[in-house]
Amino acid sequence: MAATERKKTFRFSExxxxxxxxxxxxxxxxQGLIMPLLWMxxxxxxxxxxxxxxTIAEICETSPxxxxxxxxxxxMFELERPIRYQIQVCHNLSxxxxxxxxxxxxxxxxxxxxxxxxxxxxxxxxxxxxxxxxCGSGPMMQVNTEYYEQLTPEKIxxxxxxxxxx
Amino acid sequence: MIEQVRHLTARMGxxxxxxxxxxxxxxxxxxxxxxxxxxxxxVIEVVKASGLRGRGGAGFPxxxxxxxxxxxxxxxxxxxxxxxxxxxxxxxxxxxDFDPHLLLEGILITCHALKSDHAFIYIRxxxxxxxxxxxxAVREAYxxxxxxxxxxxxxxxxxxxxxxxxxxxxxxxxxxxxxxxxGKKGQPRIKxxxxxxxxxxxxxxxxxxxxxxxxxxxxxxxxxxxFRKYGTEKSPGTRLFGVSGHVNRPGVYEFPHGIRLIxxxxxxxxxxxxxxxxxxxxxxxxxxxxxxxxxxxxxILCFDACMAAGTMLGSAGVIVMDxxxxxxxxxxxxxxxxxxxxxxxxxxxxxxxxxxxxxxxxIASGSGTPADLDKLVDLGRQISGNTICVFSDAVSMPxxxxxxxxxxxxxxxxxxxxxxxxxTTAATA
Numbered sequence: 001m002a003a004t005e006r007k008k009t010f011r012f013s014e015x016x017x018x019x020x021x022x023x024x025x026x027x028x029x030x031q032g033l034i035m036p037l038l039w040m041x042x043x044x045x046x047x048x049x050x051x052x053x054x055t056i057a058e059i060c061e062t063s064p065x066x067x068x069x070x071x072x073x074x075x076m077f078e079l080e081r082p083i084r085y086q087i088q089v090c091h092n093l094s095x096x097x098x099x100x101x102x103x104x105x106x107x108x109x110x111x112x113x114x115x116x117x118x119x120x121x122x123x124x125x126x127x128x129x130x131x132x133x134x135c136g137s138g139p140m141m142q143v144n145t146e147y148y149e150q151l152t153p154e155k156i157x158x159x160x161x162x163x164x165x166x
Numbered sequence: 167m168i169e170q171v172r173h174l175t176a177r178m179g180x181x182x183x184x185x186x187x188x189x190x191x192x193x194x195x196x197x198x199x200x201x202x203x204x205x206x207x208x209v210i211e212v213v214k215a216s217g218l219r220g221r222g223g224a225g226f227p228x229x230x231x232x233x234x235x236x237x238x239x240x241x242x243x244x245x246x247x248x249x250x251x252x253x254x255x256x257x258x259x260x261x262x263d264f265d266p267h268l269l270l271e272g273i274l275i276t277c278h279a280l281k282s283d284h285a286f287i288y289i290r291x292x293x294x295x296x297x298x299x300x301x302x303a304v305r306e307a308y309x310x311x312x313x314x315x316x317x318x319x320x321x322x323x324x325x326x327x328x329x330x331x332x333x334x335x336x337x338x339x340x341x342x343x344x345x346x347x348x349g350k351k352g353q354p355r356i357k358x359x360x361x362x363x364x365x366x367x368x369x370x371x372x373x374x375x376x377x378x379x380x381x382x383x384x385x386x387x388x389x390x391x392x393f394r395k396y397g398t399e400k401s402p403g404t405r406l407f408g409v410s411g412h413v414n415r416p417g418v419y420e421f422p423h424g425i426r427l428i429x430x431x432x433x434x435x436x437x438x439x440x441x442x443x444x445x446x447x448x449x450x451x452x453x454x455x456x457x458x459x460x461x462x463x464x465x466i467l468c469f470d471a472c473m474a475a476g477t478m479l480g481s482a483g484v485i486v487m488d489x490x491x492x493x494x495x496x497x498x499x500x501x502x503x504x505x506x507x508x509x510x511x512x513x514x515x516x517x518x519x520x521x522x523x524x525x526x527x528x529i530a531s532g533s534g535t536p537a538d539l540d541k542l543v544d545l546g547r548q549i550s551g552n553t554i555c556v557f558s559d560a561v562s563m564p565x566x567x568x569x570x571x572x573x574x575x576x577x578x579x580x581x582x583x584x585x586x587x588x589x590t591t592a593a594t595a
Contacts, residue, residue: 026284026327028367031349039291039330060349073351073509074332076291092253093452093499094410094485130335130503131253131452132292135410135483136417145294 010051016040020059030061034070038077046082083118083125085163087111088142092131095138103139104128106153110160124163168425168433171396173404174380175420178264184299186306189267195312197387201275202318209279213382215390217402222247222338222375223451223480225401225469232280232372234362239370242282245347245361246273248289248300248376249331249338253452253503254483257406257418258376262289262296265380266303272379273326274312275386280372283323288343291331301328335507339555340373342509353511354555377406397423401468401479411486412439423468430467431486442488445587446572450480452500453560455567477567492587493572494579497564498530504561515558518549522565534580543569 012020019040020033027033034056041052048071050064057064071077089095089104104126108114111124118125134140137149148159172178182188189195201209214229235242246269250258261269273285287304289297304326307313317324334352336342341355344366365371381403385393394402401423407430410416414436421430427449431437438444447462448454455477457465465475472479487496505523510516525542528534546565549558569576575586 023327026325027347027349028369029348032347032367034349035330035332035346038332062349070332070349070351074291074334076331076333091499092503093448093496094254096499097411097485097487097491097496130506131251131255133250133256133259133290135254135256135408135485138410138416142292142294147295 010041010049010055012037012040012055013044016044030059031066034060034062034067035074038067038071038074042078047078047080081122084123085125086142086144087124087126088129088132089115089127090130090132090134090138090140090142091128094131094135095140098138100139103141103151103153103156106156110156168421168429170420170434171404171422172420173384173396174261174265174268174377174406175418177268178260183264184266184303186267186303186310189265189271193387194267195271195274195318197383198271198274198278198312199318201386202278202320202322204278206279206281209275209386212390213279213385216381216385216393217390217400218378218381218385218393219401219469220375221377221381221405221481223252223453223478225479228374228378231362231374232276234360235280235370235372236363241284241369242280243366243369243371244273244277244280244282244285245340245343245366245371245373246285246287246376246379247338247340247343247373248287248293248296249343250293250376250481251290251335251338252481252483253500254408254410254448254485255451255481256408256410257482259293259296260406260418261376261380262293262300266296266300267307268380268383269300269376270303270307270312270326272382274317274324275382276372276374276379277324278322282372284325284327286347286366287326287328288337288347289328289330290337291333297328297330304328334509335503336509336555336557339557342555343373344371351509353509354557356554398468398470400470405467405479405482407467407482407484409435409484409486411484412442412488412491413437413486414439421467424471425467427465427467427484428463430484431462435486438486438488440488442490444486445489445491446487446493446496448485448487448564449482450478451483452485452503453563454478454480455563456571458571490587492530492585493568493575494526494530494585497568498526500564501526501561504557508557508561512553512558514549514552515561518545518558519561521545522549522561526565529576529579532579536577536580539569539576539580 037056053067054064057067115128139151140149177183218228219225313326315323337346337352339354342352346352361371397403407419444459447457501523504519508515508519546562550562
C-alpha cells in the first residue's frame, strides 16, 4: 500500500491525545479504541477522512482496512465531507402511523431533493432512518444532534427558515 | 383512572433531575453506601429474592444471571445495555435523560455484587442528549469519589466507561455489543460459551439493561418484599411501558406488571385517536407477535400472560394501531427495517431478511402475487432458529403473526391490490 509513502495529514489535537491516553487503560486491546477514536475524529472534523482512518489504525495497532470495515458497518460515521444540516426523518412503524411519510414528502418538496440526497450547495442532506426511540413523540426527526418531535409541515417550515439564516 | 406507580419515574419532571445534587437531595447514593457495607453474596440474595427480571426483552431473572459467574475468575465486567433500538421502545432514554444517577447507583451496587471493577455503558450512537447527560453524570460521580480508585472511601476500585455505538440495531444483542466494545463489527457470537464465562475481552461478563439496573437501588433500599408488593408473582415490580401509535396520549407510563393492556390504552393513554376502533397491538417492541384487537382486550401485561397469549412482553414497547391502518403497509415498515439491520453474518438471515423486505414491499405496492405471499410465509418460517442470534426470530415473528392474523388483507393485496384500510390518514396514505 502506498500509504506509507503518503504524508499523513491527520493528527489528533493535544487535548485529544490526553483523552486517548486516559482511555487506553480502559480497553484491554488497543482495537477497543477504534470506535471512540472514530467518534473523536468525526466530532472534530465533521467526518472521518481516509487519513483519519490511517491514523486511527496506527494508534489502535491494526490495519486501515479493519478501521474502514468498522466505519462502514456502523452507519453513523460520515465518510464524505461534512454537511451542515444532516436531516434524518424516522420512518419506522410508530412514526409512520403518525404521518412521517407526509413529513418526509414535505421536506423533499421544500429542499428540492429526494431522501438519500444532498442539496447542491452541500448544506442539507435528507435521509429516512430507522427508529430513534422517540416513538411517543412522532413524527420526529434528528437534525445533527438534536431531536425535533411532533412535527407538522408548519414546524418544518419554521425550522428550515431558522437553518437558512446562519 | 388507573394510577401510575412512580418508583423508577419518581424523580422525573423535577428541576435538575439529572444532576448529582438533585439526586442526593432525594437520598441518592445512600443505598449504595448501605449496599457496599454488605457482602456481595448478600446483595445478590436480595436481588434474587425480589424476583427482578430483565427489562431488555428476554425477561431473564437478573439475580440468577449474576450467579452464573464462575466462582474462580480473573476479572469481571458489567456491561450496561443502553443500545435502546427496538422500534416502539423509548423508555431507557427517559432514564438516561432525566435520572442518569439512578442508573449509576444501580451500576455501583451491581458491580459490588459481582465483584467487578469496571463497568462499560454501551449507549446507542444516535442518543446525543442522553450521551451528554450520562457523560456529565459519570464525571460528577468520579468527582464525588463514587467511581475511581477509592469508591466511597472503601479503598476499592471501580471504573465506568461510556462506549458509544455507531448506528447498528444488532448491537443490542449482548454478544454483538461485546464485539462492538472490542473494536469489531457488531456481529453476535456463538453461544456457548456464555458471557458470564467468556465475555468482554474474554473475561467474565454480565450484561444488563438500563431499566433493569435502575431497579436495583430501589430493591436494595426498600427490600425484596416491598418490591414484590407490585406486579405479579412471576413478574414482580413495576414496568416502564412506552406507548406509541394511534392513542391520544402516547408516552412512557410506569405501572405494575399485571395491568390489563386495554386499561393502559383506554384509560392511561386516553384511548384510540379520533374515536376510531382498535385494530391491532404489538405489545413488546416490533419483534414480538402482533395481537388482534380481540386478543389485545384480553391481554394482561406480565411476562407469563404474554407468553400464554402467544406473544411476548419484550421491551414493553406498545405499538397501537387503529382501524385505518393497512397491515401490509405496517409490516412493510418493519421488514424494511429488519432488511436494513441484519448484520450479514448468517446466510439465512442476511438473504432471508432482504428477500422478506422485498416481497412485502412488492405486495404493499400492489404488484405482489399469491405465490409471493406463499414465499413470504415460507421464508418467515425458514429463517427462524437457523442463525447464530435471535435476529432471525425477530424478523420471523412479525412476518408470521401479521400474515396469519391479518391473512385476508394480504390476500386482498395480492389479488388485485385492494386495501381495506385505505380510507384515511397520513399514517397509512
